[in-house]
Amino acid sequence: MDNSFIPDIGQPRSxxxxxxxxxxxxxxxxxxxxxTEGASFKDQVMGLLSDVNDRLNTSDQxxxxxxxxxxxxxxxxxxxxxxxxxxxxxxxxxxxxxLDAYNEVARITx
Numbered sequence: 001m002d003n004s005f006i007p008d009i010g011q012p013r014s015x016x017x018x019x020x021x022x023x024x025x026x027x028x029x030x031x032x033x034x035x036t037e038g039a040s041f042k043d044q045v046m047g048l049l050s051d052v053n054d055r056l057n058t059s060d061q062x063x064x065x066x067x068x069x070x071x072x073x074x075x076x077x078x079x080x081x082x083x084x085x086x087x088x089x090x091x092x093x094x095x096x097x098x099l100d101a102y103n104e105v106a107r108i109t110x
Contacts, residue, residue, distance in 0.1 A: 052087045059084035 039047070059080040065071045 049091070052084075052091050055080070055084040055087045 062077045062080045066074065066077045071077070
């Protein structure tokens with residue numbers, strides 16, 4: 001028997017995905033697809049920035065621990081530095097796209 005991956009193209013799906021628009025509630029928080037209030041955009045951005053900051057601080061501490069001889073786990077240190085690097089690069093890319101979108105909207109004449 002061939003164990004290669006064969007996608008289910010043409011197979012009927014038992015369940016269609018539900019798509020609902022996100023609408024702000026009276027408190028400014030968005031309503032999710034299941035009808036519950038979610039975090040506002042500001043809260044989500046602050047959470048993401050906090051996570052990136054935590055990764056940067058953790059990787060910095062891991063590098064310091066390696067330099068001072070407190071740890072010999074080079075794999076863990078390299079992985080934490082790369083995670084922090086990717087998180088920061090992703091954050092910078094998001095910021096650049098948001099600034100580009102803002103500049104594009106600012107150029108629109110009404």
